[in-house]
Amino acid sequence: MRILVTAGGTKEKIDDVRYIANHSTGRLGSIIADSFAQDENNHVTYIHGYGAILPQHKNIKVVPIFTSQELEIALKKELETYAYDIVIHSMAVSDYTMDNAFSQDDLLNSLSDALFNNSNEITKESFEQLSANVLSKLGKENEDKKLSSSNEHLILRLKKTPKIIKMIKEIQPNTTLVGFKLLVDVSEEHLLTIAHQLLEKNDCDYVLANDLTSIEGDQHTGYLVAPDKQLRVAHTKPEIAKLIKQTLSYND
Amino acid sequence: MRILVTAGGTKEKIDDVRYIANHSTGRLGSIIADSFAQDENNHVTYIHGYGAILPQHKNIKVVPIFTSQELEIALKKELETYAYDIVIHSMAVSDYTMDNAFSQDDLLNSLSDALFNNSNEITKESFEQLSANVLSKLGKENEDKKLSSSNEHLILRLKKTPKIIKMIKEIQPNTTLVGFKLLVDVSEEHLLTIAHQLLEKNDCDYVLANDLTSIEGDQHTGYLVAPDKQLRVAHTKPEIAKLIKQTLSYND
Numbered sequence: 472m473r474i475l476v477t478a479g480g481t482k483e484k485i486d487d488v489r490y491i492a493n494h495s496t497g498r499l500g501s502i503i504a505d506s507f508a509q510d511e512n513n514h515v516t517y518i519h520g521y522g523a524i525l526p527q528h529k530n531i532k533v534v535p536i537f538t539s540q541e542l543e544i545a546l547k548k549e550l551e552t553y554a555y556d557i558v559i560h561s562m563a564v565s566d567y568t569m570d571n572a573f574s575q576d577d578l579l580n581s582l583s584d585a586l587f588n589n590s591n592e593i594t595k596e597s598f599e600q601l602s603a604n605v606l607s608k609l610g611k612e613n614e615d616k617k618l619s620s621s622n623e624h625l626i627l628r629l630k631k632t633p634k635i636i637k638m639i640k641e642i643q644p645n646t647t648l649v650g651f652k653l654l655v656d657v658s659e660e661h662l663l664t665i666a667h668q669l670l671e672k673n674d675c676d677y678v679l680a681n682d683l684t685s686i687e688g689d690q691h692t693g694y695l696v697a698p699d700k701q702l703r704v705a706h707t708k709p710e711i712a713k714l715i716k717q718t719l720s721y722n723d
Numbered sequence: 724m725r726i727l728v729t730a731g732g733t734k735e736k737i738d739d740v741r742y743i744a745n746h747s748t749g750r751l752g753s754i755i756a757d758s759f760a761q762d763e764n765n766h767v768t769y770i771h772g773y774g775a776i777l778p779q780h781k782n783i784k785v786v787p788i789f790t791s792q793e794l795e796i797a798l799k800k801e802l803e804t805y806a807y808d809i810v811i812h813s814m815a816v817s818d819y820t821m822d823n824a825f826s827q828d829d830l831l832n833s834l835s836d837a838l839f840n841n842s843n844e845i846t847k848e849s850f851e852q853l854s855a856n857v858l859s860k861l862g863k864e865n866e867d868k869k870l871s872s873s874n875e876h877l878i879l880r881l882k883k884t885p886k887i888i889k890m891i892k893e894i895q896p897n898t899t900l901v902g903f904k905l906l907v908d909v910s911e912e913h914l915l916t917i918a919h920q921l922l923e924k925n926d927c928d929y930v931l932a933n934d935l936t937s938i939e940g941d942q943h944t945g946y947l948v949a950p951d952k953q954l955r956v957a958h959t960k961p962e963i964a965k966l967i968k969q970t971l972s973y974n975d
Binding site for chain 1: 739745747817818819822827839851854855875876880882883906907935
């Protein structure tokens with residue numbers, strides 16, 4: 472079998488020295504990759520965020536990426552080159568990437584200029600449109616490679632990244648796809664409801680749902696959610712890896 | 724002698740899973756710490772950002788921190804407990820930390836509500852004041868531990884962090900303080916002008932000025948700027964460490 476595992480976190484550039492990151496270490500993904508690589512017939516590819524933990528097994532093909540855009544390119548290349556039987560997408564992909572940055576003072580000046588230089592009558596709707604225009608343009612002409620730190624308040628305006636997970640089945644409709652969902656401090660019921668919604672929304676065969684408050688080192692509660700509604704639970708990272716491997720093997 | 728070296732970068736929390744970081748690896752700081760620790764009579768303390776490279780020398784006291792606020796606490800404790808002869812502050816401290824986060828839609832709605840629910844006549848000044856109030860309050864009542872990713876544009880409003888470097892001479896007026904300044908792709912003249920301004924602004928005895936475009940691995944051009952206007956230059960990380968150590972030793 473050919474298995475693709477993504478792990479770790481993507482990072483989004485703010486300027487040449489700063490970026491937005493997340494706490495994902497890639498440890499669970501590395502254990503899953505190693506678990507599949509134990510079988511000689513398996514070919515495992517590991518796409519990982521910069522600084523993530525790497526799997527131990529020497530036959531794993533390792534592909535490093537930094538941003539969500541680099542992930543998209545790397546993933547597309549793999550999926551267009553090889554037929555993957557299984558894709559386990561454990562990477563924490565940034566939901567947002569930088570659009571533009573500006574000081575609060577510049578925002579206030581530009582908003583009031585736009586409002587008071589406008590000769591038409593202002594309605595709620597036109598005011599919101601005018602403000603949205605200001606927000607989308609501010610700071611974009613700025614070519615500074617390191618944002619100035621002279622302002623009391625700096626505003627980062629982020630835009631949504633494309634849902635990379637949706638691309639997977641578009642390119643390879645027959646692969647078995649495991650998506651991941653991390654929430655923080657929610658009820659088990661809420662976590663499982665969201666996970667079931669994601670099965671359909673992201674076209675996943677399974678979703679591994681977990682809550683940050685139940686993760687500490689190797690202790691890690693994970694629910695493997697599937698359309699059959701059977702609840703599969705594991706309580707450590709190696710157990711989660713085993714659960715995923717066993718469930719997907721019986722599935723074949 | 725007692726020497727304090729700070730190195731690596733601070734990280735600022737966005738929510739329970741995301742943070743803002745910078746690319747500083749701490750490598751130069753670790754080499755400087757090792758260089759001073761070679762002399763048996765020196766006591767070296769190394770305060771470093773999470774994930775930074777550590778010095779090799781086993782007698783160095785190592786203090787890890789995550790945020791700029793944790794740095795402030797750790798630095799204060801060291802300076803109030805021991806008399807440091809030298810402080811080399813090479814850490815890349817975040818200029819900004821999170822204040823509040825909100826969607827662009829919420830911002831537009833709140834701004835237009837504030838504008839149209841206002842019964843007084845609106846002037847440029849009152850509009851800016853009213854908008855500043857909206858910006859400072861939005862999202863603060865929100866208790867989500869992971870920001871929702873359902874909005875097209877997410878806005879992070881950051882506030883300036885206190886200038887931690889200024890605290891150093893306030894607590895220990897007699898220490899020799901080396902500050903660091905990193906700019907990106909500027910002229911040598913501009914870099915040196917800014918560095919000279921910082922000598923006074925941050926109450927430093929020396930400023931090590933460098934430009935990101937002249938840093939690659941151990942290749943690293945650094946200018947050690949002092950009030951005597953003598954230009955001291957080094958071209959690798961070990962050379963910069965040697966330059967700082969020699970210059971500060973002759974100074975004693």
